[in-house]
Amino acid sequence: MIEGLMIGLGAAFSLQNLLMVIAGCLIGTFIGMLPGLGPMSIIAIMIPVAITIGDPSAALILLAGVYYGAIFGGSTSSILLNAPGVAGTVATSFDGYPLARKGMAGKALTIAAISSFAGGTIGAILLMVFAPMLSTVALLFHSAEYFALMVVGLSAIAAFAGTGNVAKAILMTVLGLIMATVGEGALFNMPRFTMGLMDLQSGFSFITLAMAMFALPEAIFLVLNPARSAQSGGDAGKITGLRVSREEARKIVPVISRQSIQGFFIGVLPGAGATIASFLGYAVERNIASKEEQEEFGHGSIKGLAAPETANNAACTGSFVPLLTLGIPGSGTTAILLGALIALNVTPGPRLMIDDPQIFWAVIISMYIGNLVLLILNLPLIPYIAKVLAIPRNYLIPFILFFTLMGSYIGQNNSTELLILVGMGVGATILKFADYPLAPLLIGFILGSMLEDNFSRSMQLYDGIGFVLDRPMTLGLLVIAALLVVIPSYRARRARARQQGVAEGD
Amino acid sequence: MTFEFTRRTVMAAAAAAMTLGSSAMAGGNQVLDSIHFLIPGGAGGGWDGTARGTGEALTNAGLVGTASYENMSGGGGGVAIGYLIENAESNYGTLMVNSTPIVIRSLTGVFPHNFRDLTLVAGTIGDYAALVVSADSPLNSMADLLAAYDADPSGTAIGGGSVPGGMDHLVAAMVMEAAGKDALGVKYIPYDAGGKAMAALLSGEIKALSTGFSEAVALAQAGEVKILGVTADERVDAYADAPTMVEQGIDTTFVNWRGFFGAPGLPADKLAAYQEAIAKMYDTPEWEAVRARNGWVNIHNPGDDFKAFLEDQEKVIGDLMRKLGFL
Numbered sequence: 001m002i003e004g005l006m007i008g009l010g011a012a013f014s015l016q017n018l019l020m021v022i023a024g025c026l027i028g029t030f031i032g033m034l035p036g037l038g039p040m041s042i043i044a045i046m047i048p049v050a051i052t053i054g055d056p057s058a059a060l061i062l063l064a065g066v067y068y069g070a071i072f073g074g075s076t077s078s079i080l081l082n083a084p085g086v087a088g089t090v091a092t093s094f095d096g097y098p099l100a101r102k103g104m105a106g107k108a109l110t111i112a113a114i115s116s117f118a119g120g121t122i123g124a125i126l127l128m129v130f131a132p133m134l135s136t137v138a139l140l141f142h143s144a145e146y147f148a149l150m151v152v153g154l155s156a157i158a159a160f161a162g163t164g165n166v167a168k169a170i171l172m173t174v175l176g177l178i179m180a181t182v183g184e185g186a187l188f189n190m191p192r193f194t195m196g197l198m199d200l201q202s203g204f205s206f207i208t209l210a211m212a213m214f215a216l217p218e219a220i221f222l223v224l225n226p227a228r229s230a231q232s233g234g235d236a237g238k239i240t241g242l243r244v245s246r247e248e249a250r251k252i253v254p255v256i257s258r259q260s261i262q263g264f265f266i267g268v269l270p271g272a273g274a275t276i277a278s279f280l281g282y283a284v285e286r287n288i289a290s291k292e293e294q295e296e297f298g299h300g301s302i303k304g305l306a307a308p309e310t311a312n313n314a315a316c317t318g319s320f321v322p323l324l325t326l327g328i329p330g331s332g333t334t335a336i337l338l339g340a341l342i343a344l345n346v347t348p349g350p351r352l353m354i355d356d357p358q359i360f361w362a363v364i365i366s367m368y369i370g371n372l373v374l375l376i377l378n379l380p381l382i383p384y385i386a387k388v389l390a391i392p393r394n395y396l397i398p399f400i401l402f403f404t405l406m407g408s409y410i411g412q413n414n415s416t417e418l419l420i421l422v423g424m425g426v427g428a429t430i431l432k433f434a435d436y437p438l439a440p441l442l443i444g445f446i447l448g449s450m451l452e453d454n455f456s457r458s459m460q461l462y463d464g465i466g467f468v469l470d471r472p473m474t475l476g477l478l479v480i481a482a483l484l485v486v487i488p489s490y491r492a493r494r495a496r497a498r499q500q501g502v503a504e505g506d
Numbered sequence: 507m508t509f510e511f512t513r514r515t516v517m518a519a520a521a522a523a524m525t526l527g528s529s530a531m532a533g534g535n536q537v538l539d540s541i542h543f544l545i546p547g548g549a550g551g552g553w554d555g556t557a558r559g560t561g562e563a564l565t566n567a568g569l570v571g572t573a574s575y576e577n578m579s580g581g582g583g584g585v586a587i588g589y590l591i592e593n594a595e596s597n598y599g600t601l602m603v604n605s606t607p608i609v610i611r612s613l614t615g616v617f618p619h620n621f622r623d624l625t626l627v628a629g630t631i632g633d634y635a636a637l638v639v640s641a642d643s644p645l646n647s648m649a650d651l652l653a654a655y656d657a658d659p660s661g662t663a664i665g666g667g668s669v670p671g672g673m674d675h676l677v678a679a680m681v682m683e684a685a686g687k688d689a690l691g692v693k694y695i696p697y698d699a700g701g702k703a704m705a706a707l708l709s710g711e712i713k714a715l716s717t718g719f720s721e722a723v724a725l726a727q728a729g730e731v732k733i734l735g736v737t738a739d740e741r742v743d744a745y746a747d748a749p750t751m752v753e754q755g756i757d758t759t760f761v762n763w764r765g766f767f768g769a770p771g772l773p774a775d776k777l778a779a780y781q782e783a784i785a786k787m788y789d790t791p792e793w794e795a796v797r798a799r800n801g802w803v804n805i806h807n808p809g810d811d812f813k814a815f816l817e818d819q820e821k822v823i824g825d826l827m828r829k830l831g832f833l
Contacts, residue, residue, distance in 0.1 A: 044554070048562070052679055052801070139709035184582065184616075187696050188669060191616070197586065198581035198617065270705040326708065327702040327728055338701075339555070342724065343799045349728030414585065441799050449698075459664055461711065 005128075007358045009365055017372075021366065026375045030070020034320040035077050036207050036375040036407030037213070039070035044061070047340045056344040059360035063340060064366040067333065067425050068374050068423060071274075071316060075112045077307060078104060079389075080388050081400050083215035085407060086445050087206055088274035088312040091282045093214060095297065095304030102300050103280035105386040106463035109233035111302055112243055112309045113378050115256055118309035120371040123317030135266050141269050144467040147454035147494045149269075149478035150447050153276050156283030166489065169440045172431075174319060176444020179204055185449060187456050199416040202318040208421045209410040209445055211439045215404045216425030219397050221432065244302075255285050263311030267318025270330030274312040274319070275446060281311030283484070287352065317367060324348050324360060445463070526588070537783040544590060544602040546583035552634050553583075556764045557603040559796040560630065562788070565780035566645040567790035569783045583608060584617025584778035591623055594769035600778055601627060604674055605764040609820050613827060614671060622702045628784050629765035629815060631797070634719040634738040636748065637664070637676040638709050638731040650755045651714055652685055655692075663693040665712035671832040674703075677737065677760055678716040680826055682753055684758035689830060718762065720744070720801040734773045737761075744801070763805060765812060781808050 031042050046066050050059035071088070078084040079096035082247045082350045092112065099108040106180070153171065184191045194200035259281045266277040285307035286297045297304045322328040327349035329335035341348055346359050390401065408421045428438055449481025468474055537676060541564065543557040556579065558818060561573030578586040583604060588601055602624070604786045605623040612620035639645045655662045666674025675696070679689035695712050697703035700721060707715040708730065719738070733748035737760040741750060751758050766784070787793045789802060797804065807815050827833045
């Protein structure tokens with residue numbers, strides 16, 4: 001392993017490769033900030049460039065830079081504009097955006113950068129040490145377990161309902177699940193609920209829904225509520241507290257270390273990936289936080305920001321395990337990377353480490369370097385990026401609207417998306433006024449199709465519901481999911497009962 | 507100031523993205539000034555790769571001056587087809603890429619049009635289909651798979667990366683049908699991406715996988731899967747160890763083609779120019795580089811050959827789908 005490490009280091013630290021990684025990180029960060037262009041499309045755009053380079057190590061280093069840059073850039077729009085461009089950064093906006101609204105945008109971006117860096121780096125170490133062993137773990141999960149894992153993810157939604165109205169959160173989750181059924185699923189060759197509209201045939205697009213649920217209502221809210229916008233505009237303009245204090249660091253260090261590991265292992269499963277990792281990371285950290293810290297979640301908790309940011313980066317690194325050791329892409333982005341590797345005459349699989357050790361190590365080293373360069377490049381830029389929020393509201397709102405509309409158009413090149421976006425955005429704004437949480441809807445939508453696909457696959461394979469009892473791991477996960485729902489509501493009821501008891505005692 | 511900075515970056519990025527595909531090269535053998543490629547799916551998919559690879563080869567070889575690309579996803583490709591038909595006259599400079607699903611999806615009525623509503627330019631490349639099992643599977647030939655199916659039809663699930671009634675399912679059904687089994691009895695498990703289907707095969711969730719031959723070859727060379735049969739007429743040079751279905755007594759062949767279509771009413775001289783550029787492309791080293799990089803098989807079917815091929819495929823697939831109850 002040490003020998004491989006040296007080969008990789010030797011390959012990575014040439015002048016050419018360092019320039020590659022810097023270029024990749026910059027391109028990735030800036031394009032990634034635009035909602036609508038996630039890592040997948042940016043890498044797809046960069047592949048011809050990478051292939052022209054010819055040298056596989058250099059090309060991979062460039063692409064890894066772009067990949068990490070895009071993930072980091074995506075968190076930026078989540079935090080500053082409440083506009084998550086990829087599903088993996090939805091959870092980042094839960095606490096990142098409230099922090100930015102409180103005038104702590106700089107701090108939020110710093111924490112995001114550090115968490116991403118830590119998640120990516122620890123993930124890379126785990127990848128280096130465990131990759132060969134983990135290839136078998138990646139194959140332990142069948143459709144039944146994926147189904148159960150999605151149920152756990154959905155139950156974790158209780159995390160966002162904890163303080164608010166549980167019934168409302170469940171209602172919104174169900175609405176999200178219903179919206180996920182629109183279009184052609186993986187399991188039916190007939191489109192459902194499209195009302196004969198061809199534009200709905202592929203279902204609602206994630207990016208349109210994310211913009212409609214988060215960014216658009218926020219912008220409309222600011223227009224409708226000038227008092228609030230004036231006041232918060234003043235706050236946000238200050239951008240105080242860029243530095244993370246020692247006490248804050250003490251708070252997030254355990255979160256980062258837990259989530260690096262948890263996120264990495266979730267990422268190893270092909271088909272789970274960064275999105276599930278970020279949701280579960282957020283839910284787990286919220287559940288184990290102390291009572292008063294729990295209250296902060298959703299209102300600008302630095303733990304709530306660090307958890308998903310660490311987990312999604314660690315999961316991205318984890319997704320390289322099935323890619324490099326089995327040649328199986330677990331996500332859309334790794335599928336594109338697989339295409340790039342094959343185009344560079346590298347065939348990932350069990351023989352990669354034996355036949356082309358320099359490539360294998362170059363990939364891993366490129367991850368370290370990508371993460372490190374990203375941190376070095378971005379930390380000095382954060383004060384400038386955060387100043388976006390210092391723009392007076394009357395200029396910022398059109399700016400948000402522009403990026404929202406562009407984001408939903410750019411992926412599909414379809415103007416109907418804009419109509420859907422505006423229609424749903426108005427609906428979401430009404431729901432927001434009625435105090436319905438919008439995050440559960442989006443989570444239901446994201447998990448809905450995976451939940452359904454894996455459930456019906458299992459039903460087909462086992463000719464019925466038998467898989468729940470046949471597969472111990474499925475049963476175990478489902479029990480965890482049930483506990484996630486039951487325990488908080490039991491606790492809440494007992495607390496209420498005790499309060500009543502005290503009242504009666506008086 | 508920051509605003510300026512961001513905006514400039516956006517524009518620079520946009521400009522960079524635009525210049526990527528259009529490295530024009532002045533050549534003496536230029537056939538066309540420009541081609542606009544219409545891609546009915548998103549960036550990074552098979553259609554996208556085919557259009558961009560073809561455009562790259564055509565421009566680098568100097569056959570075409572510049573190439574531009576437009577992704578228009580939606581409706582399983584139906585949005586782009588509808589657009590090309592409705593705006594035919596302003597799209598004589600446009601070539602749309604498509605593949606076997608245009609036949610399948612027009613049969614199932616996913617979109618109201620079919621290939622006859624467009625001008626057929628040429629089928630350019632193809633990929634055979636294959637049935638594979640994991641390397642440690644006890645099954646070693648199609649005969650073994652058929653025996654396992656006879657013994658336990660419900661336990662012998664075959665997976666694929668397409669919806670029921672989609673290409674991977676039809677290939678599996680076609681093979682079982684040709685082997686004298688009841689295609690309706692085959693338990694087909696759909697996955698939403700080829701990679702996930704492959705993971706399911708290796709994890710033992712499904713017994714066999716119906717997939718594209720070029721994907722199968724990559725994994726067979728890595729020692730992860732065994733190819734039980736390929737749907738080609740004869741063994742394919744890229745991996746001659748893989749036996750054909752035909753030589754195992756299963757009389758069936760299948761090609762997943764990819765090719766290009768023009769707007770309806772495309773003037774004859776335009777059509778001829780497109781076909782000439784594509785025909786000349788096959789002899790260029792630039793195309794060979796793109797083809798080899800992607801593992802594509804040259805299957806050139808210009809104009810009327812393309813029509814005959816598509817009509818034949820439509821009939822075979824239509825019969826099978828009727829039998830399976832999808833029509």
